[in-house]
Amino acid sequence: MQSLEPGETGPMDRIPLLIAGKAVETREWIDLVEPATGQLYGQVADATSEEVDQAVSAAKNAFVGWSSMPVDERSGLLMRLADLIDRDTERLAQAESKDTGKPLEVARTVDVPRVALNFRFFAGAVQHAEGAFHDMGGEAINYTLRRPRGVAGLISPWNLPLYLLTWKIAPAIATGNTCVCKPSEVSPLSAHLLMGLIEEAGIPAGVVNMVHGRGDRAGAAIIEHPDVPAISFTGSTRAGSWIAQHAGAMLKRYSLELGGKNPNLVFADADLDEAITTSVRAAYSNQGQICLCGSRILVERSVYHEFVERFVERARALQIGDPLDGGTQIGSLIGLDHLEKVDGLVQLARDSGGTIQCGGRRAEAPNDRCAGGAFYEPTVITGLDWGCETEQEEIFGPVVTITPFDDEDQAVQLANCTRYGLASMVWTRDLARAHRVAERVDAGIVWVNCWMLRDLRTPFGGTKQSGVGREGGLEAVRFFTEPKNVCIRKN
Numbered sequence: 001m002q003s004l005e006p007g008e009t010g011p012m013d014r015i016p017l018l019i020a021g022k023a024v025e026t027r028e029w030i031d032l033v034e035p036a037t038g039q040l041y042g043q044v045a046d047a048t049s050e051e052v053d054q055a056v057s058a059a060k061n062a063f064v065g066w067s068s069m070p071v072d073e074r075s076g077l078l079m080r081l082a083d084l085i086d087r088d089t090e091r092l093a094q095a096e097s098k099d100t101g102k103p104l105e106v107a108r109t110v111d112v113p114r115v116a117l118n119f120r121f122f123a124g125a126v127q128h129a130e131g132a133f134h135d136m137g138g139e140a141i142n143y144t145l146r147r148p149r150g151v152a153g154l155i156s157p158w159n160l161p162l163y164l165l166t167w168k169i170a171p172a173i174a175t176g177n178t179c180v181c182k183p184s185e186v187s188p189l190s191a192h193l194l195m196g197l198i199e200e201a202g203i204p205a206g207v208v209n210m211v212h213g214r215g216d217r218a219g220a221a222i223i224e225h226p227d228v229p230a231i232s233f234t235g236s237t238r239a240g241s242w243i244a245q246h247a248g249a250m251l252k253r254y255s256l257e258l259g260g261k262n263p264n265l266v267f268a269d270a271d272l273d274e275a276i277t278t279s280v281r282a283a284y285s286n287q288g289q290i291c292l293c294g295s296r297i298l299v300e301r302s303v304y305h306e307f308v309e310r311f312v313e314r315a316r317a318l319q320i321g322d323p324l325d326g327g328t329q330i331g332s333l334i335g336l337d338h339l340e341k342v343d344g345l346v347q348l349a350r351d352s353g354g355t356i357q358c359g360g361r362r363a364e365a366p367n368d369r370c371a372g373g374a375f376y377e378p379t380v381i382t383g384l385d386w387g388c389e390t391e392q393e394e395i396f397g398p399v400v401t402i403t404p405f406d407d408e409d410q411a412v413q414l415a416n417c418t419r420y421g422l423a424s425m426v427w428t429r430d431l432a433r434a435h436r437v438a439e440r441v442d443a444g445i446v447w448v449n450c451w452m453l454r455d456l457r458t459p460f461g462g463t464k465q466s467g468v469g470r471e472g473g474l475e476a477v478r479f480f481t482e483p484k485n486v487c488i489r490k491n
């Protein structure tokens with residue numbers, strides 16, 4: 001196999017590290033398998049700690065020039081990058097779909113437009129950010145400088161590969177940091193393409209360095225590197241906990257966006273048509289592999305049976321298909337190992353007395369091309385005890401449980417009964433109830449009568465074991481900058 005230049009793809013891709021704008025050959029490689037077909041399509045570099053060290057040095061070297069560039073110039077380069085992403089939407093969407101098994105149409109209309117928006121948004125945010133000033137009367141004045149922290153370590157998962165990685169790169173570099181990125185080793189292709197566009201936009205070499213490889217080696221080397229003072233991580237709670245221990249021990253700044261088991265509360269007074277339509281979308285978008293998916297549906301008892309019946313009918317009607325086909329609503333899971341994990345938790349639900357209302361098994365391949373793909377039927381489980389593992393653990397697949405509740409107190413109690421606290425939904429026409437429940441649910445995000453309506457200015461992140469810190473808007477700008485107060489005596 002031949003190594004690719006930045007931004008290049010080929011029939012059998014070999015994705016190298018890109019450090020200071022140059023491809024770096026490694027000795028070790030990880031096979032890349034297309035989830036929808038089960039076919040090997042290339043390899044990605046598996047960086048060693050020495051190679052991570054090279055990337056950190058490149059980022060340190062680039063920091064001096066990048067952090068001192070006037071903000072409007074830096075902002076202009078990010079805007080240019082956003083335009084190039086728009087221009088290359090199709091190529092990026094194809095890479096994203098090939099790497100993850102998600103429907104191409106979703107990558108084209110949701111993932112890639114958001115990638116461009118991430119850069120536009122933070123290019124604008126830093127232009128409009130205001131500083132703080134505190135006057136001590138006749139005595140002194142204070143003003144607060146916010147300086148970039150230096151080299152940021154940015155680590156992201158496979159489910160929304162470029163969308164989530166650029167949600168970190170954009171604020172990090174807009175505020176003047178340089179970075180070492182490590183996308184997931186199972187979905188590195190779109191990040192590799194992005195590097196070509198970063199170069200074309202005129203962002204200097206070394207500002208963004210892409211290392212690939214396994215989390216417990218390349219990822220851990222970033223976390224433990226003494227010259228990486230800020231870590232922004234999105235991924236599992238298990239890895240997040242390891243990172244908190246190690247980065248915390250080195251007194252680094254870290255932001256962790258972790259797992260979820262998000263409750264979706266449906267009250268009897270809700271617009272049921274709307275609640276069912278959106279709950280199906282919230283359950284199965286991206287094959288249920290979004291941290292924000294509403295996987296625990298709680299329904300007031302008086303409408304429970306109607307809700308289950310109509311929800312199951314809609315879940316059964318979803319079109320499982322080849323990600324390349326226009327009508328496909330459910331593509332492939334990320335791989336067969338993950339499918340086994342999802343199926344194992346469904347089996348556990350069966351063993352715990354749950355009823356599988358629909359799905360609960362691997363789906364037939366939609367065509368010959370996809371014969372080795374990881375397709376799973378949209379699944380609904382009822383009749384589970386709230387304490388069982390299927391109700392408590394993140395499944396991260398097209399699986400929901402539906403449970404009845406009797407009153408508002410019980411709804412909130414059930415909503416809060418897991419170790420997670422990322423997102424939640426509340427369906428009701430009673431405005432006072434919406435306010436009450438929104439306040440009582442343990443979650444970083446509460447959507448009332450909607451799901452996934454995102455304003456990039458709002459804080460994004462979770463409570464409890466769903467994360468530490470927040471991304472989005474000024475929260476991200478603050479995370480990537482260090483405040484310094486300057487006090488000047490007036491006389």
Ligand code: NAD
Binds near residue numbers: 257
């Ligand atoms: P993962 O934790 O296995 O891996 C995420 C990234 O971390 C990968 O790049 C991986 O290589 C790296 N990594 C793993 N161990 C590491 C370590 N010890 N040190 C440094 N890096 C390490 O997660 P995944 O399976 O890729 O993604 C799925 C998980 O991500 C789910 O739990 C999901 O809820 C979560 N997620 C959360 C959000 C959010 O915003 N809260 C968004 C998307 C996904």
